[in-house]
Amino acid sequence: MAVAGKTKQRDAEATRARILAAAKKEFAKNGLGGARVDEIAERAKANKRMIYHYFGSKEELFQTVLEAAYIDIRTAERKLDLEHLPAREALEKLVRFTWTYYLKNPEFITLVNSENLHRGRHLKKSDVVTSFSRNLVSMVGDILERGADEGVFRRGVDPTQLNITIAAIGYYYLTNRYTGSILFERDYMSSEALDERLQFNIDTVLRLVSV
Amino acid sequence: MAVAGKTKQRDAEATRARILAAAKKEFAKNGLGGARVDEIAERAKANKRMIYHYFGSKEELFQTVLEAAYIDIRTAERKLDLEHLPAREALEKLVRFTWTYYLKNPEFITLVNSENLHRGRHLKKSDVVTSFSRNLVSMVGDILERGADEGVFRRGVDPTQLNITIAAIGYYYLTNRYTGSILFERDYMSSEALDERLQFNIDTVLRLVSV
């Protein structure tokens, strides 16, 4: 019997987890097409055969990584507990959270980009993720309604469009930071530049919904 | 001597142009890593050898395609002639143009995404593109200043940040339309959805700069 804490010589769960973590890094760095299965195996300190044993194929591995990434961000969003905050504060907190999440989890953006290059064909096969997203839209819908009741927000703002915009203004800045830095001759990633962008985004969203 | 209009059996310029057009399609569809040189040659009805003759390597071909794409959008922006419009109209026209350009030139977005996956290493080698972009920022800066003089816009809005936001709210919606359509259970590309998004974006930008 395996004693907890003891270094097991064989540990299916641990190996699977190491593969998943390595795959996330490799897919994020090089995209689905550019990622190398051998590289993932090496990074995970696992044999390549194990990848096929646990995940079936490179594509299924990608699908699993992508699903896990979506579940992670949606779960974090739920934990924000925005229901108990005044509408204005709740919305600002969501904008801040989205920005910070992208900043701390740059793999998320690259994974989503890669999936969209492939026309969403992996996400289509997943059904867990949709229900998580419904929750997000209703969360924002609630904030908007509450804000209108409080008299600080105008009515008639589409929650889905607002959601897309909140994501867009952070996501675009970060995903296009390389070309942006070159074209606009700015350092996109200095802490001053990041702070400035976050403030601009909060301002954009609040002006959009305010009465 | 080649007679104008006569179908030449050999035409360096035409072959080069066909390769470039084919490469744009292939790179946009599959990214730099996923694009196949053989596929580009076939699509261009040129021999693969010609690609290496005119462009040297796959990477240099990509760089040329990317440069051409940037020059195209920046040139189109200049032709908008926004200087002779009232500030509000000028800004709305720019938001509309940006949206429509992305919509009609979907390759542009995918090329930029691909370049950012590769950390901008091709654009770094190009110097033509930077000067084009400087022009865009000053164009928006002028509109903002003019709007403030007219009394319709507030002062202190950063033209670069505004520029980024105008691009972001259109770009993000379109590049993530596959995952978006699945997660939010909406058809992102129906003409009603597209109209609605454009209106939302115009509204977002105007509220952002208005007094």
Next chain:
DNA sequence: TAACGAAGTAACTGGTTAGTGCGTTAAATG
């Protein structure tokens, strides 16, 4: 404790792909 299933490994395969060597043919030049 035997035996069975699952974890793990190394070496291989078949297909693909960027890039080339070398020969051919059309057009420009003098």
Next chain:
DNA sequence: CATTTAACGCACTAACCAGTTACTTCGTTA
């Protein structure tokens, strides 16, 4: 018209890469 230059094509290669075969080792349980 002869010669040179540049466009063009065929067929090849060396490297790469996803996926597999055939095998060993460990842990669990009848």
